[in-house]
Amino acid sequence: MESILEDINAVLGVTGCFVCNKEGQVLASALPDLFDETILSNVGRTMAQTMAGLETARRQKVGDIDLAYSQGRVIAKNLREGCLCILCARNINVPLLNLTANLAVRKLTERLKALSPTEMKVKAPGRPKVTPELTVDGTFFAQIEHELTKVMGPFAAVIIDDEVTALGAARDSFPRNRVAELVEKVSSEIADEGKRADFQQTMLEAIKTLR
16 A cells, blocks of 8 residues: 555655554555654544544535645545545645545555455554655756756755755655655745746656656
């Protein structure tokens, strides 16, 4: 399931995501280490219970739950046997996210159906299994700096370094699953809406080649 979650992480503005069962137990996660499993479990359980309550009240299937906060957004998608929770930027392009996430929902739903009752409820102690953290090489930073320079001029390198530092990372060991977050933050410095959209589109294509 982790590979499916990494596809969602590649969408611009996504911080990370995880899958949990109806009890909120985390089955798979693709989030930075700073997110504690207990917190994820509490979020997943709340979302799963909310969906179940809404379905009982409405007597029909509930699709998405979208919660927007001042510093971010949580989108939960119903997997029937659990839910998919996506943590992302508040101003994320939701239609664009849904193109990838809805495809992932279909795949994840099938995976959950295939799990035995034991696999759905029991896992090894400690943090859930995650894909080893991958990093980007200098080629990516050369590209993002080149594209940003077209728009921002010689200040592009300074802007990128500032945002990398703000994310608590470094160029030579920058996590691949945080690239979309970096692009989102860097692009926010571009005042012209059209140029910002062009920059994001170019970098989205670059992110796809990182998989």
